[in-house]
Amino acid sequence: MKMVYEGKTKTVYALEDGNFLLKFKDDVTGEDGVFDPGANTVGLTIEGAGKTGLRLTKYFFEILEEKGIPTHFVNANIEEATMTVKPAQMFGNGLEVICRYRAVGSFLRRYGMYAEEGQELDGFVEVTLKDDERQDPPISEDALAMLNILSYEEYKRLKELTKEIGAIIKEVLLKKGIELYDIKLEFGRVGENKDITLIDEISGGNMRAFKDGEYIEPLTLGKIILEN
Structure with a gap:
């Protein structure tokens, strides 16, 4: 097993069979000790966040697979906080795709002249480049x-x-009385046909969610969703 990448929230290892192993950390993105799924720096460390993030990722990936959504998920070892995934080709040096249901975060900072905080958005899709030096700039289809x-x-x-x-994640959260404000996803090309496939993770660190008007921390969100 060879380490190939040290990320903000995960370490990536290459396996002999051609797959990859993701080791989840307890670090989450944010600034000045405040969590922000859209931030490009590690803002804080939350004990247990890695395992909870992995459990939630496994939970969501299995739901998506059942619904025919392609993912890179192979299997997970919760105790070791690791996930085995299929190899994927990135788009350029990586893209982040955000689906927004409420005007908050960077959307509000950019478009505050026209948008009010918490204003409803109809699943607005936004693509940004993974580029820390340039603060992950949004990029258009053209x-x-x-x-x-x-x-x-x-x-x-x-x-x-x-x-x-x-929409699937939003519905799952709604059953727990939780409203999804936005979610950050990553995709890559997978397999011989280079099919566009969901990669990385889906956890509390990837989304903003609120319950009864109160923001839910990533670790708490995972516990609420995973409890029977």
């Missing part, structure tokens, strides 16, 4: 195609999958 990061057809599929996945 720019993605012109820069050969992905094609127009791939963008269409990316957007469809994002809205579909977002």
